[in-house]
Amino acid sequence: QVQFVESGGGVVKPGGSLRLSCAAAPFTFSAYYMSWIRQAPGQGLEWVSYISDSGRAIFYSDSVKGRFTISRDNSKNSLYLEMNSLRFDDTAVYYCVRDRAGRGAFDIWGEGTLVTVSS
Amino acid sequence: QSVLTQPPSVSAAPGQRVTISCSGSDSNIGNNYVSWYQQVPGAAPKLLIYDNDRRPSGIPDRFSGSKFDTSATLGITGLQTGDEADYYCGIWDYSLAHYVFGTGTKVTVL
Numbered sequence: 226q227v228q229f230v231e232s233g234g235g236v237v238k239p240g241g242s243l244r245l246s247c248a249a250a251p252f253t254f255s256a257y258y259m260s261w262i263r264q265a266p267g268q269g270l271e272w273v274s275y276i277s278d279s280g281r282a283i284f285y286s287d288s289v290k291g292r293f294t295i296s297r298d299n300s301k302n303s304l305y306l307e308m309n310s311l312r313f314d315d316t317a318v319y320y321c322v323r324d325r326a327g328r329g330a331f332d333i334w335g336e337g338t339l340v341t342v343s344s
Numbered sequence: 345q346s347v348l349t350q351p352p353s354v355s356a357a358p359g360q361r362v363t364i365s366c367s368g369s370d371s372n373i374g375n376n377y378v379s380w381y382q383q384v385p386g387a388a389p390k391l392l393i394y395d396n397d398r399r400p401s402g403i404p405d406r407f408s409g410s411k412f413d414t415s416a417t418l419g420i421t422g423l424q425t426g427d428e429a430d431y432y433c434g435i436w437d438y439s440l441a442h443y444v445f446g447t448g449t450k451v452t453v454l
Contacts, residue, residue, distance in 0.1 A: 260443070269346075270381070270389065270432050272443040286442055320388060329436040329443055330379045330394030337388055 227252045227333050229321045234338030241311050241342075247304040247321030247335060255299035258324040260331065261306045263317035263340075273319070274306065278327075289315075311342045347372060348433055348446035355452040360423050364449045366416040366433030372444060376436050378416040380409055381445075384429040392431075393418060425453050 233245040245261070261273040274295040275284040283295055294307040304321055318337040325332035349367045356362045366378065380393035391400050393409035396416065408419045416433055433446035 269430075269448040270383075270434070270445040272434075272445060275443060284441055284443075325391075325394065325400075328377050328395065329434065330377070330391060331381070331389075331434070332391045332394070332400055334388040334390070 227323070229323075229333065229335035231319070231321050231335045231338040234319065234340045236341045236343055237311055238344055239312060239342055242307070242309045243311065243340060245306040245308065245319055245321075245338060245340075249302045249304065249321075249323075252323075254297075254302040258327045259297060259304045260322045260324060261295060261304075262320045262322050262331070262334075263315075264320070264337075265314070265317040268317075271317070275324075276304070308340070311340075313342050316340060316342045346447045347437060347440070347444050348435065350431075350433060350446040350449045352447070353450045353452065355454055356423050357454045358423055358425065361419065361421045362423060362451060363420075364418040364431055364433075364451070366418070366446045368414050368416070368435065368437075369439075370414060371439035372414075372435045372437040373411060373416055374414040375438060378409065378411055379434045380407075380416075380418045381432045381434060382427075382429045383432070384426075389432065420451070423451075423453055427451055428453050 230248045260275045276295045292310045296305045320337045321335040322331040323333040354362045377395045381389040383389040396411040397409040
């Protein structure tokens with residue numbers, strides 16, 4: 226059964242940094258586009274970032290562009306999100322998500338990892 | 345503020361049918377594939393519909409999707425208590441070069 230194991234969440238002060246990791250198994254990770262999607266407490270879903278199967282195409286939401294960096298290591302079946310200059314409004318559960326066919330249909334979701342930005 | 349607008353809530357009795365609308369524009373729904381997601385409280389979202397009207401394996405045919413012009417609709421027939429959840433539409437917006445989610449709709453089974 227395809228699943229993701231996310232790690233790296235926690236409590237951080239404003240302006241701080243965190244690195245989220247997502248380990249994927251068992252599927253051909255390198256064949257899929259991947260995304261990070263977040264959900265602030267009591268709020269709706271917000272797309273954060275998107276990376277193509279090869280890693281050559283990358284997109285960010287306006288709210289994180291310039292602060293967050295998405296990357297992947299296909300040899301390790303892993304997805305990452307480097308988060309810098311964290312703000313209070315970055316507090317959310319972050320989901321690692323697979324795009325089933327590169328057309329924006331997210332078919333596999335991780336359990337999510339909570340990031341809390343607090344002073 | 346999302347570019348995809350959904351009604352905040354819909355409700356119906358068990359066994360009834362509900363529809364959820366998702367209103368967008370030419371840069372998203374008008375020119376791309378819509379997906380729908382279900383999120384029950386405390387759980388990660390689940391893909392219900394992709395490519396406007398296709399169901400992933402394991403999703404019952406009580407759930408259906410359609411698209412016309414710049415709007416999409418999710419239909420749920422034979423409503424069950426287990427269908428109580430938040431539902432989101434989602435799509436890639438070419439103008440923004442972003443993926444966007446709808447505002448979300450809470451379904452309540454009376």
